[in-house]
Amino acid sequence: MEIQGQKQLLLEDYIEIALRRKWFVIIPFIVSIIGIILALYIVPRSYKSTTMILVEHQKVPESYVNPTVTSDINDRLTTITQQVMSRTRLESIINEFGLYNREKSNISNEELVEMMRGSIEIDIKGGSRGDRTSAFSISYIGSDPETVMHVTNRLASLFIEENLKVREQQAEGTTEFLDSQMQGLKATLETQEAQIKLYKEKYMGELPSQIDATLRTLDRLQLERKIVNDELSSASDRKNMLESQLSESNNKEKTTDKTSDDPQIIRLAELKEELARLSISYTDKYPEIGRLKREISEIQSQIKTRKGTESEATYINPLSKQLMNVNKQVVKLKEEQEKIAKQISVLQGRVERIPERELQMTALMRDYENTSNNYQSLLNKKLDAQLAENLEKRQKGEQFKILDPANLPIKPYKPNPKKIFLMGIAIGVGSGVGLVALLETIDASFRKPDDVYAVIGIPVLASIPRIGGR
Amino acid sequence: MKMTWLKRKRIDVDNMTAAVKDNAVPVIIELDNKSINHNLVDNRLVTLREPTSISAEQFRILCTRISQLRQDSSSYALAVTSSVKAEGKSFTSLNLAISIARDFDDKVLLIEGDLKNPGLYDYLKHPPGFGLTDVLEGKIDLDACAVQMFDGKLSVLFAGRTTGNPSKLLSSFKMQEIITNAREHYKYIIIDTPPIIPMADINIYSTLVDGILLVIQAGKTPRSLVKRAISSLADDKVVGVVLNGVEPIQSKYFYGSGYDSY
Numbered sequence: 001m002e003i004q005g006q007k008q009l010l011l012e013d014y015i016e017i018a019l020r021r022k023w024f025v026i027i028p029f030i031v032s033i034i035g036i037i038l039a040l041y042i043v044p045r046s047y048k049s050t051t052m053i054l055v056e057h058q059k060v061p062e063s064y065v066n067p068t069v070t071s072d073i074n075d076r077l078t079t080i081t082q083q084v085m086s087r088t089r090l091e092s093i094i095n096e097f098g099l100y101n102r103e104k105s106n107i108s109n110e111e112l113v114e115m116m117r118g119s120i121e122i123d124i125k126g127g128s129r130g131d132r133t134s135a136f137s138i139s140y141i142g143s144d145p146e147t148v149m150h151v152t153n154r155l156a157s158l159f160i161e162e163n164l165k166v167r168e169q170q171a172e173g174t175t176e177f178l179d180s181q182m183q184g185l186k187a188t189l190e191t192q193e194a195q196i197k198l199y200k201e202k203y204m205g206e207l208p209s210q211i212d213a214t215l216r217t218l219d220r221l222q223l224e225r226k227i228v229n230d231e232l233s234s235a236s237d238r239k240n241m242l243e244s245q246l247s248e249s250n251n252k253e254k255t256t257d258k259t260s261d262d263p264q265i266i267r268l269a270e271l272k273e274e275l276a277r278l279s280i281s282y283t284d285k286y287p288e289i290g291r292l293k294r295e296i297s298e299i300q301s302q303i304k305t306r307k308g309t310e311s312e313a314t315y316i317n318p319l320s321k322q323l324m325n326v327n328k329q330v331v332k333l334k335e336e337q338e339k340i341a342k343q344i345s346v347l348q349g350r351v352e353r354i355p356e357r358e359l360q361m362t363a364l365m366r367d368y369e370n371t372s373n374n375y376q377s378l379l380n381k382k383l384d385a386q387l388a389e390n391l392e393k394r395q396k397g398e399q400f401k402i403l404d405p406a407n408l409p410i411k412p413y414k415p416n417p418k419k420i421f422l423m424g425i426a427i428g429v430g431s432g433v434g435l436v437a438l439l440e441t442i443d444a445s446f447r448k449p450d451d452v453y454a455v456i457g458i459p460v461l462a463s464i465p466r467i468g469g470r
Numbered sequence: 471m472k473m474t475w476l477k478r479k480r481i482d483v484d485n486m487t488a489a490v491k492d493n494a495v496p497v498i499i500e501l502d503n504k505s506i507n508h509n510l511v512d513n514r515l516v517t518l519r520e521p522t523s524i525s526a527e528q529f530r531i532l533c534t535r536i537s538q539l540r541q542d543s544s545s546y547a548l549a550v551t552s553s554v555k556a557e558g559k560s561f562t563s564l565n566l567a568i569s570i571a572r573d574f575d576d577k578v579l580l581i582e583g584d585l586k587n588p589g590l591y592d593y594l595k596h597p598p599g600f601g602l603t604d605v606l607e608g609k610i611d612l613d614a615c616a617v618q619m620f621d622g623k624l625s626v627l628f629a630g631r632t633t634g635n636p637s638k639l640l641s642s643f644k645m646q647e648i649i650t651n652a653r654e655h656y657k658y659i660i661i662d663t664p665p666i667i668p669m670a671d672i673n674i675y676s677t678l679v680d681g682i683l684l685v686i687q688a689g690k691t692p693r694s695l696v697k698r699a700i701s702s703l704a705d706d707k708v709v710g711v712v713l714n715g716v717e718p719i720q721s722k723y724f725y726g727s728g729y730d731s732y
Contacts, residue, residue: 016717020689445689446696452686452711455693456700461683461710462532464525464558466717467514 025432032428048413052404152406247276545653553699557687558714571624585636588629601630681709
């Protein structure tokens, strides 16, 4: 039978309601005050100690030493937090400081560790500006102020240790990795070097780097050949000249020796004449000449022996002696000529093969150079890494420093009287008001003429005030 | 301060019985403006004791509105009821009747219709005597046993003897006859009836009257109960509500707000 909507309540209505329902406001309020007092006594006190840790950035400028640990500080902090908060670590802290002795008997170790984790707060500061974390705080909440302080300090030192360890491990890891890479590369480099050496040995003299020397040798040989040829022709001239002289003198001798009628000498002269005639058109190798020479020397030796007996000295012609020398020289020169020709042909062959060798050599060298470059750059990197590792070992890299050591909490962190008091009052007043509001909405009685008309749709003809005292 | 005052002749029941037997004259309560005897008038009779009060003013407003319901010069029968007992039925009926008789100068008959728990005696400090039951049983005439006030402008018929089964008495033809007769002499007939919820009597009364005035005790009677009570009445019979016992601060602000309802 709702006819009108809920009409607006006026301030007077609120006052009226408040006066009428004053106990519903006062009683919850008193209850909440009692609750506050009880809470302050009953709730166990817990203390909170905080330590501030500064993230100190690398002390040596990065332009000199590149740090090998480049992961974001926030990421690393999460990693470190995980490590510090690990079960074994926390368990050892719990045992060391005898934490949670009261709870120990009731709950498992897992839950204890979980409780401990819940009591630790890590708060990162200054992360928003330039995304470089400048500091973070570690807090621990516990029941005993002194223990809380010690635990906080222990946690802080664990953080610092862990950070150093992580950084050192990362730096060492980098160096080790580079080392192993370098060893592999070094082996490759050595094999390649051996290959090149082998190649060079195999094709000695045909190598592109030797082309100048070879060409020079070739030039020299050609020059030598020319000289030898010249010498040979002059020797041949001389020989011819000597031969003609010799035959002349023989003739003269013949004439001077005309008196002798020795048949042997006549025969010798004939033979020599024949030889001279033949040697004009033939070389010494001509068989007839050889035969003649042999016969001449035979007769000459016969004459010599005869003459030695019959005359005091045998006359040996100096010209023939010279001729013999010249002959010898000619033979020698010819041998030399042959040798030079052979050498030239060898060298020419080499020069012809040089372009081919050059190609092969370039291929070999290219591989070698690549490997060598790689090796060099790795070597540089390794040196850098070692430098960074030293940096970490000497603790000149980014590190954590305690800015504020953990404080000894004086006031309990929980319960916070002010907070509890405010909360209690709020709950008290809130529940009182809520209760009244609830009662007002569910209260079924009519209070005002408008209520009546709104609910039953019958006009109120008169509203009679309550008679006081009734 | 000049006040209308109530003075009564003391009558004892024995005398009254004798008077009835002899067809004697009705009891008359005389009123004058001379003196005030607080002991004789209940303080709930606000219209009488504090005619300038807000309550008295409200009753005058109520009179005006009821007079507007009356068609021409015809008589108007009004039943005053409530959802449950003790919501102020007798208080409202009596004050309304006084207000009509005194302030509006109209003839009014107030019948105490609650034969089980009559309460009007208390208001007027009137000793029990003959009343409605007796009239219904035909022992006595209405005129003979109705108490007269304000020079006969207000006649009050008390319940009389209480009875265990009022419905039987009420449903008799006699009740209808009483009302019909009364319509000829009175401009207003106000019946103070029993509450709706526990009694069935209101159904009898509602057939006899022109309108029903519902009294609601503010801050007490649950809405659901009021709704239930109304639903048991004929829809068009309830002409209005009197909200009783409104907080003073409320009445101060909502005084006269009922005008809006028209």
